[in-house]
Amino acid sequence: MQSELSIRLNDEGYKNWIKAGFCLQKIRDCLLGFVCTEIEKFHQFLLSTNSFLRQRICNNFCKPQGTKVYMPRGQAKSRGPENCDAAALLNLINFCDQFEFVERQKVIQVIKCRNDLMHSVEMSVSAEWLHNYIQKILILLQEFQHIPEAKAANKMIQKIASSDWQVQITGTDAVDTALKFTDEEINAGEIFNVELELIREWMQELCLTLEEQEALLAQHLNSLNTFKEFLKQNKKLESVLYNELQQLYTLEKKLKSGMESVKDQDGGEGKPEEKEVP
Missing domain, CATH: 1.10.287 (Helix Hairpins)
Known part of the structure; x- marks a missing residue:
């Protein structure tokens, strides 16, 4: 008996949707440390150039309040880049002058793809869409090749794109399900967590739209x-x-x-x- 997860992954369009979300998480994970460091520099720059800020007591809310202006809708309560999803991180890079070395059009292209992903009614994308999306991600990551994590993410994203995620059932319990990922194995629980985070983000996007x-x-x-x-x-x-x-x-x-x-x-x-x- 196949698990619910393995059955879902047999749907090519849905599997492509999950892969696209997985790649978004890889972008966030590889850029998070760098962005946090740059925001700290930005924060220190503001303090050194603004006498009013220097006179105030700088507490734990200072940095989040400084970056909040760059956060997209639904992220206003985030207390800093370390608590934001890929969309918020990309939005921060796109609008904050601290990242002016990045070609903005490359960021915008990935943000647009992310929005298309979140607005997919059936949570499904074509192989052609996924291919174009992956290319835009890899082009963006070229802007961060001085970051070791970005180089590692580049390789992982290409693996995700080329993998068929072959599902092998080793028992009747979903816990025993093994997902083949190229020549390695990814735990079924990891795929489920990626899927869950992506669906929650999709639901949040729908809720925000309905509230408007x-x-x-x-x-x-x-x-x-x-x-x-x-x-x-x-x-x-x-x-x-x-x-x-x-x-x-x-x-x-x-x-x-x-x-x-x-x-x-x-x-x-x-x-x-x-x-x-x-």
Whole structure:
């Protein structure tokens, strides 16, 4: 009997989506130390050039407050780059003058790909999309070749892109599942953790989008329904993501309730807008 994870990885589009998310994590991991060091330099520069800041007591909140302005939506509560995801880290590199040596267009291209990944309704991308995405990542990493971690990440990302992640079932228990990764083995738990982090980020993106809406749009309802159907087939994920799902369903209920109120005020007459739920 195949585990839920091995069944999911048999879907080529979904597997490509997970690979793309895995690569995002590799970018974050390889640049994190460097970015934290550079932010510390930036922080010291601000203190040395600003007499007002020098007169204030610098506490643990100083650096996070200084970098918060560069954080994308959903990251405002992050207490520093070490607690941010790949999107926030890339956003920081893109806008902060401390990283002016980086060609911004290369960062923007990867950010755009990341956004496409998070807005994929079915959590699926084509082999062609993944190939183009990997090339953009490798081009960006060339800007950081003076960092040993970036060189190592370059090799790992290329391995991820070329691997088929062959699934071998060694027992009836999902714990016994072995995932072949080129000539090495990656623990099934590691792949699941990558998958879980990516799905949580996808859900957060959807929640942020819904919070900005006054009514459910057809595309968002489609995303919700597709995701619900996906979780019906994957009970373990549904269980682990329980708290996030409650937040998502609360937003859905709130938006649907708002739409019903608007209809009642209009007397139930008139054709709804094309993109809104009928």
